[in-house]
Amino acid sequence: MTPHVIEPDPQAGAAVKAADRAHVFHSWSAQGLIDPLAVAGAEGSYFWDYDGNRYLDFSSGLVYTNIGYQHPRVVAAIQEQAAKLTTFAPAFAVDVRSEAARLIAERTPGDLDKIFFTNGGAEAVENAVRMARLHTGRTKVLSAYRSYHGATSTAINLTGDPRRWASDSGTAGVVRFWAPFLYRSPFYATTEAEECARALQHLEDTIAFEGPATIAAIILETVPGTAGIMTPPPGYLAGVREICDRYGIVFILDEVMAGFGRTGRWFASEHFDVVPDLMTFAKGVNSGYVPLGGVAINAEIAATFDKRPFPGGLTYSGHPLACAAAVATIQVMADEKVVENAAHIGENVLGPGLRELAERHPSVGEVRGMGVFWALDLVKNRETREPLVPYNAAGEANAPMAAFGAALKKNGLWPFINMNRTHAVPACNVSEAEAKEGLAALDAALSVADAHTV
Secondary structure (H helix, E strand, O other), X not given: OOOOOOOOXXXXXXXXXXXXXXXXXXXXXXXXHOOOOOEEEEEEOEEEEOOOOEEEEOOHHHHOOOOOEOOHHHHHHHHHHHHHOOOOOOOOOOHHHHHHHHHHHHHOOOOOOEEEEEXXXXXXXXXXXXXXXXXXXXXXXEEEOOOOOOOOHHHHHHXXXXXXXXXXXXXXOEEEEOOOOHHHOOOOOOOHHHHHHHHHHHHHHHHHHHOHHHEEEEEEEOOOOOOOOOOOOOOHHHHHHHHHHHHOOEEEEEOOOOOOOOOOOOOHHHHHOOOOOEEEEOHHHXXXXXXXXXXXXXXXXXXXXXXXXXXXXXXXXXXXXHHHHHHHHHHHHHHOOHHHHHHHHHHHHHHHHXXXXXXXXXXXXXXXXEOOEXXXXXXXXXXXXXXXXXXXXXXXXXXXXXXXXXXXXXXXXXXXXXXXXXXXXXXXXXXXXXHHHHHHHHHHHHHHHHOOOO
């Protein structure tokens, strides 16, 4: 793709920034302390500002532009659908909605063949949990620390990271447990096999003390995303599947971030040969071009609502523009072998490149990931594994990571940074040259993080 010619227009950028600061209330932010970048445009793996600065997006937006920005086939599909039927209520059968559901069901594992559409991932989690509770007649849901499931009422209570704290009611029927994470093992394990076995025993113990007959569901991100891209050890998800089967617990896999090619497969569950009862999705289903999410439902749970109404719905469920974007995105991913590209980039470019950076930079404690879904765990000391900044650090305590992030942007790379980690999560159709450009920017910026090691 020929790079877009950037025409700087600082005056227009200043006007956009002024209107934003006057009227836009931003997510997860102290409104008076932020300085959002005014974006002038985007194409492929890049975006640019009004001053003419161009950035390689190693965050994929919020890990959702799986086919990059402004893919012409998806833009055209949205335009064509708008000319044909812009919107229609969800109670009707609409061709593009039916086709989107068919294409998604064709790719989900096992018998996850019924699709309930939502506007995004949090609503998908809300409705998946509601289905599990109604199907089982139970109330409790188990979720992991080091997780993120969304910011709506149930989803934020299920979330295991600090964004939950301000809204945690403590009465949502949620019980948290430790999922496996060998690098910072809560089980004092020294091998993946030990970590897997001890994590499964911990989950069994939690279920026993909570009462198996009170637990409706266990929800896990197949590969946790924002919390650190901790790929589960071999056998863990299969073990959770067996536990759920034994106790009649619904197994929900959250594939909102990991799905649709991100890990080098259509869904991350394929790496582990595990089929959940419910699977949530969003983000990459249409590269975020129009808000869309959903729940893929197995035959048994779907049958629960054959004669009994499901008490849930959304005005914009299966919105035609969003579904048209999904149909086009899935077709693009198939035709252009986007999933295969993500696997190739991970195996041959990002994986080896990030591990080579770790050999040279003492601030890199661990490299984790697959496909185009990677994290660098930055540390003060490799021996003690002390994080570069404290857990949930803010202000001056977060200065080393802030300086590292600033260096990345100065080098033309827009990062995804969370706590003491930087994630390498470019578009699934990123080229080898673009991935290597990102690695070079990381290499240069890591010298800033290295200066804070001991």
